[in-house]
Amino acid sequence: MKIAVIGTGYVGLVSGVCFAEIGNEVICVDKAEDKIVCLQNGKVPIYEPGLKEMIHKNVTGGRLAFTTDLPTAVAATELIILAVGTPSLPDGQADLSYLIAAAEEIGRAMNGYKIIAIKSTVPVGTNEKIRSLIQMHTIYPFDIASIPEFLREGSAISDTLNPDRIIIGVDHEEPIAELLELHRPLTDQILVTDIRSAEMIKYASNAFLATKISFINEIANICEKVGADVSQVATGMGYDKRIGPSFLRAGIGYGGSCFPKDTEALIQIAGNVDYEFKLLKSVVEVNRDQRFNIIRKLELELSDLKGKTIAIWGLAFKPETDDVRDSPAIEIIQTLLSRGAQVKAYDPVAQDNFRRQLTHSSLTYCSTAEDAAAHADALCLLTEWKEFREMSLTRLETLLRNPLLIDGRNQFSEEQLASTSFIYYSVGRPNLSKGIKEPRPVILF
Numbered sequence: 001m002k003i004a005v006i007g008t009g010y011v012g013l014v015s016g017v018c019f020a021e022i023g024n025e026v027i028c029v030d031k032a033e034d035k036i037v038c039l040q041n042g043k044v045p046i047y048e049p050g051l052k053e054m055i056h057k058n059v060t061g062g063r064l065a066f067t068t069d070l071p072t073a074v075a076a077t078e079l080i081i082l083a084v085g086t087p088s089l090p091d092g093q094a095d096l097s098y099l100i101a102a103a104e105e106i107g108r109a110m111n112g113y114k115i116i117a118i119k120s121t122v123p124v125g126t127n128e129k130i131r132s133l134i135q136m137h138t139i140y141p142f143d144i145a146s147i148p149e150f151l152r153e154g155s156a157i158s159d160t161l162n163p164d165r166i167i168i169g170v171d172h173e174e175p176i177a178e179l180l181e182l183h184r185p186l187t188d189q190i191l192v193t194d195i196r197s198a199e200m201i202k203y204a205s206n207a208f209l210a211t212k213i214s215f216i217n218e219i220a221n222i223c224e225k226v227g228a229d230v231s232q233v234a235t236g237m238g239y240d241k242r243i244g245p246s247f248l249r250a251g252i253g254y255g256g257s258c259f260p261k262d263t264e265a266l267i268q269i270a271g272n273v274d275y276e277f278k279l280l281k282s283v284v285e286v287n288r289d290q291r292f293n294i295i296r297k298l299e300l301e302l303s304d305l306k307g308k309t310i311a312i313w314g315l316a317f318k319p320e321t322d323d324v325r326d327s328p329a330i331e332i333i334q335t336l337l338s339r340g341a342q343v344k345a346y347d348p349v350a351q352d353n354f355r356r357q358l359t360h361s362s363l364t365y366c367s368t369a370e371d372a373a374a375h376a377d378a379l380c381l382l383t384e385w386k387e388f389r390e391m392s393l394t395r396l397e398t399l400l401r402n403p404l405l406i407d408g409r410n411q412f413s414e415e416q417l418a419s420t421s422f423i424y425y426s427v428g429r430p431n432l433s434k435g436i437k438e439p440r441p442v443i444l445f
């Protein structure tokens with residue numbers, strides 16, 4: 001199939017490459033010239049494991065190309081996939097301006113029947129609005145389909161090539177056969193549904209996953225007070241097939257370009273039809289507060305953070321990505337700086353993106369994890385990169401000025417800590433270190 005993907009970001013680029021990988025002819029379009037030039041020169045503007053090699057293979061194979069020329073790409077293809085950003089507006093609603101601009105351009109570029117599929121995450125009713133908009137700009141027939149994307153950054157290629165399911169929202173029979181043919185090589189688990197349900201499935205899925213995370217984080221906070229171990233609790237809960245083991249990792253809360261924005265957008269979608277989504281509002285509130293436990297634990301040990309040097313390991317919102325959009329590290333570091341701390345930060349991949357978001361005279365970016373830890377009064381682990389997990393804690397202890405380790409992602413075990421004198425705080429696990437001064441569990445009987 002000849003496909004144009006409009007928007008060559010984390011979703012558009014991975015989708016485009018994967019559709020080429022399974023034998024389609026794909027042209028990826030972006031209005032950001034620097035991105036397209038970078039791709040045309042064999043480089044990749046984002047970090048995603050395996051992506052560079054797969055791009056190279058498909059470009060060389062003649063199935064994949066990149067352009068800023070949307071009209072020519074649209075005219076040359078039969079399926080147009082929209083994957084432009086839908087970021088949050090200040091009130092939490094999705095900003096549809098990129099989608100609207102792209103839709104108008106597509107309308108003007110039409111030269112015959114096309115299927116136009118929206119992969120961007122959009123509020124219920126958006127596909128219908130986009131259809132009306134395109135209709136205003138073309139005399140040619142077309143069908144709209146809502147095909148939301150469920151890939152995760154860091155495992156985007158395998159998620160795209162082996163998805164749990166594909167959702168196809170349509171309001172006509174006509175595009176179904178072609179869309180099924182396109183997606184069948186990826187999975188048999190395909191749900192063909194109406195457009196509004198497809199749009200809602202995306203938000204409901206993200207909201208549910210975010211709910212699991214906030215739920216386990218609250219359980220972790222209670223575990224800290226009653227002396228239980230949240231990792232054991234999550235394992236025990238996960239054995240129940242109705243609950244499942246995934247998305248029960250307690251930590252500093254969720255970040256990224258999707259959960260924070262999509263939960264806010266769903267609250268707004270509900271509000272617009274006079275429904276208060278009380279549960280989801282709490283999920284968001286719990287998540288917003290969870291990251292500050294890092295600060296609370298630091299203050300419990302160091303009292304005043306003014307003049308203290310705090311090392312930060314991990315700036316990306318999760319490992320295996322360079323994406324720092326809505327990373328909890330942003331607010332944690334801003335709070336440390338506002339309390340007068342000196343911050344030494346390190347991330348193996350996301351550092352440049354983070355620097356573009358945050359610079360401060362008291363914030364130093366370090367070139368290695370060890371450099372960041374050297375002479376610090378405390379070390380906070382915010383992203384679970386493998387290299388942090390594999391660090392020798394005995395070596396680490398010699399680097400820090402004060403052996404205080406605040407582990408926001410529960411990465412270290414009792415065995416690793418045994419031969420050290422670290423004061424160690426994790427999330428919802430009992431005292432694993434000798435030196436800990438955490439409040440003693442409440443006596444229950």
Ligand SMILES: NC(=O)c1ccc[n+]([C@@H]2O[C@H](COP(=O)([O-])OP(=O)(O)OC[C@H]3O[C@@H](n4cnc5c(N)ncnc54)[C@H](O)[C@@H]3O)[C@@H](O)[C@H]2O)c1
Nearest residue numbers: 007008009010011030031032084085086098102120121149
């Ligand atoms: N990032 C994820 O993991 C993920 C997963 C599933 C769904 N989504 C959804 O997919 C959509 C895209 O997300 P993303 O993270 O890939 O965004 P992104 O910001 O990485 O990429 C969007 C791209 O669209 C381009 N663009 C904007 N307007 C354009 C236009 N008129 N013509 C051509 N290109 C244009 C931008 O330059 C940018 O490169 C969002 O709706 C998001 O919610 C994202």
Ligand SMILES: O=c1ccn([C@@H]2O[C@H](COP(=O)(O)OP(=O)(O)O[C@H]3O[C@H](CO)[C@@H](O)[C@H](O)[C@H]3O)[C@@H](O)[C@H]2O)c(=O)[nH]1
Nearest residue numbers: 149150151152153247248249251253254255256258317318
């Ligand atoms: O048990 C868990 C699982 C995740 N997280 C955090 O949750 C956030 C999101 O993680 P993840 O879902 O793995 O990454 P995303 O790339 O944001 O993917 C989510 O958002 C995408 C965009 O909508 C969807 O396509 C995916 O299905 C959905 O998982 C990150 O900050 C994680 O650290 C936890 O704290 N605990």
